[in-house]
Amino acid sequence: MEVGILGLKFTGKTTLFNAITGAGAATGQGGIDPNRAVGHVPDPRLDRLTAMFNPKRQVNASIEWVDVPGFEPSGEGGVGEATKFLEHARRVDALAQVVRCFDNGIAAPDPEGEMETVALELALADLQIVENRIERMAKDKARMNKVDNAIEPALFERFRETLEAGTALRTLELNKDETKLVSGFTFLTLKPMIIVLNGDEDGVAPETVSAAQAMGAEVVDLCAKVEEELAELSEEERAEFLADLGIETPAAHRMVRASYHALGLRSFFTVGEDECRAWTVRAGALAPEAAGAIHSDLERGFIRAETVSYDALTTAGSMAEAKKANEVRLEGKAYEVQDGDVLNIRFSV
Ligand SMILES: Nc1nc2c(ncn2[C@@H]2O[C@H](COP(=O)(O)OP(=O)(O)OP(=O)(O)O)[C@@H](O)[C@H]2O)c(=O)[nH]1
Ligand SMILES: [Mg+2]
Numbered sequence: 001m002e003v004g005i006l007g008l009k010f011t012g013k014t015t016l017f018n019a020i021t022g023a024g025a026a027t028g029q030g031g032i033d034p035n036r037a038v039g040h041v042p043d044p045r046l047d048r049l050t051a052m053f054n055p056k057r058q059v060n061a062s063i064e065w066v067d068v069p070g071f072e073p074s075g076e077g078g079v080g081e082a083t084k085f086l087e088h089a090r091r092v093d094a095l096a097q098v099v100r101c102f103d104n105g106i107a108a109p110d111p112e113g114e115m116e117t118v119a120l121e122l123a124l125a126d127l128q129i130v131e132n133r134i135e136r137m138a139k140d141k142a143r144m145n146k147v148d149n150a151i152e153p154a155l156f157e158r159f160r161e162t163l164e165a166g167t168a169l170r171t172l173e174l175n176k177d178e179t180k181l182v183s184g185f186t187f188l189t190l191k192p193m194i195i196v197l198n199g200d201e202d203g204v205a206p207e208t209v210s211a212a213q214a215m216g217a218e219v220v221d222l223c224a225k226v227e228e229e230l231a232e233l234s235e236e237e238r239a240e241f242l243a244d245l246g247i248e249t250p251a252a253h254r255m256v257r258a259s260y261h262a263l264g265l266r267s268f269f270t271v272g273e274d275e276c277r278a279w280t281v282r283a284g285a286l287a288p289e290a291a292g293a294i295h296s297d298l299e300r301g302f303i304r305a306e307t308v309s310y311d312a313l314t315t316a317g318s319m320a321e322a323k324k325a326n327e328v329r330l331e332g333k334a335y336e337v338q339d340g341d342v343l344n345i346r347f348s349v
Contacts, residue, residue: 001280002064003259004092005196006085008114009070011100012198012224017067019227020252025067027228034088035067041256041267043278045310045340049269050276052318059277061267063256066092073117074124082121083128090186094194094263096255101199101208102223111197111208115215120166122188127163129185130156151177163189192262196255197221218258220251227251266339269310270294271319287335291345301349305331310340 005013014027014035021037041061050058068089071082089095097118099111134156155178162172168189174182182190195217197204204221212219230238230250242250260267264283268290269276279293287307292299308319308328316322337343 001094001259001263001265002066002092003094003096003194003255004066004068004089005096005098006068006089007070007098007118008100009072010104011070011098011114012102013070013098014067015224015228016098016196016198016222016251016255017065019224019231019250020255021065022231024232031069032085034069036064038062038064039252039256041260041278041280042253043267045267046269046276046278048314049271049310049342052314053271053273053276055271055273055276057275059275061278061280063259071121073121083125086122086125086188089188092191094192094259095188096194096196096220096259098196098198098224099212101197101204101221102225103200112211115195115212119168119215123163123166123168126169126187126189127160129187130159130163133185134160152181155181168193192218192264194218194220194255194258194262196224198224201226218262220254220258222251222254224251266337268337268339268341268343270344271342281337285337286333287331287337287343287345288333290337290341290343291347294345297349298345298347301347302333303346303348305335306344306346307331307335308342309338310342313342 005017007013009030014025017023017035017037018025018027021039023035023037025035039062041063043060046058046060066088069085071085074082097115099114101109101111103109137153137156158172159169162169169187170190170192195212195215197208197212197219199221201223203223209219209221226245227250230241231252233241265280266283266285267278267280269278279290281290281293287305288299288302291302291305306328308322312327313319313322316325316327319328322328
């Protein structure tokens, strides 16, 4: 899974990227190329399972973070700059918009204005795709006298109106055929979005948090600069530093949690002597799909999933005890995987 970090120039995107991944990329530099790094998905449940099963290795789930270069709003830095940089965000699964809430000594922060500006830039970038497509359909029709796909012209006209009003496409209700049709287009405003309010050491004003939440987005408020320093510390020093600052959960965890939530993802685990591992599936995934996340053979030859919840397993203390307590169930193809399930797939190919 990939998450794109984007926003206006000098809002602290690279600082946040470093805080999450420990990549140590240069900040305060601008730049025109994106930074990329893979970060572990921290999960205390997996740590506990590893302590229980003592495997040769622990494998966390991972997220690839893409630090998209910042842009000036169209009209100031010139139309097109934003759209060009936003191309780097076309392939990601979710967007995290960083909003400056700290005073940089040059301009006072204007978080609400900034959110509006970026929403508009994203809509403009999508509008360009929609208009190209509408033009192309018209040309094809004229040249080849081709019969239109029944739903596409009407849908794209609807998209054009929505985007011209500066509204995100994700606010539209699409039926199954329409959803399928747009899946090839990588629209930015269709992607789930997290708003990251980047404040000073003393945090972000509650009104700003409410305003961001009112936009219907997942909101994370943090101070990227402090969190970046955290990423450079040892595990022990970090715990102390966090306690001193009164930070309960570091930014990296909160960003991961918000991303999972925005994308509607669930974690399940596999355990054993070789490895304890966390896996990711979308909410609503059935057992064979979870098996397929591990290996396509497991999905193809799926028979049953031996299933125990994380809570039941850790309460029992071992797999043998969980079995004795009748906590391990055999689930079939129609079983919907729950967050925290520990699965052992039985299969035959
Ligand atoms: N006070 C304060 N300064 C910050 C914070 N986050 C970042 N900065 C500073 O803001 C400046 C820009 O940070 P970057 O992380 O490079 O910003 P960016 O969004 O990646 O910038 P571009 O890639 O050029 O768009 C640096 O000097 C950072 O130290 C913060 O939370 N508080
Ligand atoms: Mg940067």
